[in-house]
Amino acid sequence: MENSIAIYGAYGHTGKFIVAELSRQGYKLILSGRDEEKLQLLKEQYPESIVKAADINDSKTLDNAFSEATIIINCAGPFLDTAEPIIQSALRLGIHYIDLSAEQKAVLDVFEQFSEQAKDKIVIIPAAAFYGGLGDLLSTSLTQDWKEIDEINIYIGLDSWHPTKGTRLTGDRNHYKRLTFKNKKLQELESNPPIQWDFKNSIGIKEVVTLPLSEIITISRHLM
Numbered sequence: 001m002e003n004s005i006a007i008y009g010a011y012g013h014t015g016k017f018i019v020a021e022l023s024r025q026g027y028k029l030i031l032s033g034r035d036e037e038k039l040q041l042l043k044e045q046y047p048e049s050i051v052k053a054a055d056i057n058d059s060k061t062l063d064n065a066f067s068e069a070t071i072i073i074n075c076a077g078p079f080l081d082t083a084e085p086i087i088q089s090a091l092r093l094g095i096h097y098i099d100l101s102a103e104q105k106a107v108l109d110v111f112e113q114f115s116e117q118a119k120d121k122i123v124i125i126p127a128a129a130f131y132g133g134l135g136d137l138l139s140t141s142l143t144q145d146w147k148e149i150d151e152i153n154i155y156i157g158l159d160s161w162h163p164t165k166g167t168r169l170t171g172d173r174n175h176y177k178r179l180t181f182k183n184k185k186l187q188e189l190e191s192n193p194p195i196q197w198d199f200k201n202s203i204g205i206k207e208v209v210t211l212p213l214s215e216i217i218t219i220s221r222h223l224m
Contacts, residue, residue, distance in 0.1 A: 009076025135215035
């Protein structure tokens with residue numbers, strides 16, 4: 001399938017949104033994940049898509065699932081477990097990789113393990129989502145003409161949020177220390193008291209806490 005996009009974790013909460021939008025735009029889709037039954041149910045909504053079940057612990061199934069794709073979008077967390085084997089498959093097949101990770105350790109591992117391997121071969125983009133990608137995109141856009149950057153603070157206000165099962169599983173799996181970027185290096189987060197922040201919209205003034213996510217890792221690689 002020329003110019004096909006493989007979505008791993010296609011039947012998950014976020015995966016379904018991505019499948020729907022890519023289908024609306026007319027892309028050829030390969031629906032992938034561990035659960036064949038859930039994939040087949042999803043295919044009923046997108047009959048022109050192809051289903052290819054794959055297990056992150058079985059490299060042959062991954063290579064088979066992605067062999068006809070141009071790019072893989074990994075929507076299946078915890079990314080501490082899924083990113084490495086899927087990227088290895090992408091490297092073997094020579095196809096590009098994107099994921100949605102908010103997990104700092106997972107994104108840091110991707111940079112440290114695969115930057116050299118992927119150089120001049122494939123594009124690897126971790127953390128290309130609301131947490132991670134959005135903060136990086138805004139920071140890059142706002143500072144693109146600056147000669148120096150002293151500090152970047154990202155404040156996120158949500159009017160509602162309900163963690164999915166996948167989010168809860170990731171929280172249980174992600175027991176690593178959170179990192180900030182200070183004095184030109186990543187450092188473990190110091191304990192900071194909450195502060196008041198005015199979001200200047202319907203959210204208004206709220207008490208906020210420091211909760212660094214994957215944007216700290218991505219921004220530190222190219223802006224600071």
